[in-house]
Amino acid sequence: EDIDEDVIKIAFQTPEVDQPAALEYFERLFSDRVDVMTSGTEWTDFIGFGSGKGSALADYGRALGISPDEMMAFGDNENDRDMLNVVGHPYLMESCNPSMRGINDRVRYVRTVEEELRRLLAE
Known part of the structure; x- marks a missing residue:
């Protein structure tokens, strides 16, 4: 209710030793709805399909020729x-x-x- 903007990324931090288990858990729960991936040794990112860094660069490239x-x-x-x-x-x-x-x-x-x-x- 308090967020008026579109959410493009959610990041979850966990201790480094727990990160592999957290990634597996989140992939099982959410990978059918968002891209779930690591970002460093303590972070798991949730990004909408087609809205990652590659899509952004491709879009910028098209806009700038x-x-x-x-x-x-x-x-x-x-x-x-x-x-x-x-x-x-x-x-x-x-x-x-x-x-x-x-x-x-x-x-x-x-x-x-x-x-x-x-x-x-x-x-």
Whole structure:
């Protein structure tokens, strides 16, 4: 009753040791209605279907006339998966969630965003 805006994301925090069980529990309850995914080691995110980071980047790209092949993104966890699959230049942090390794054949692994940006600007 008190929220006048559309809800685009709900996040639930749990101790790191309980996060896998919480994720499994929430997936069982809600995955037929929303995307349920991890965001870090303590958070479970609930996001409406088609409203994640990948959809947002695709929408912005269309509005600005930028193709996905011209986009880059950095990520480290499940809440970044669709974004990294949309952009032409996906980067995963070396310290990423192990479940993210090998998400696509274009991904490049980096230690820090800053180091990679410096490398790209030097080219």
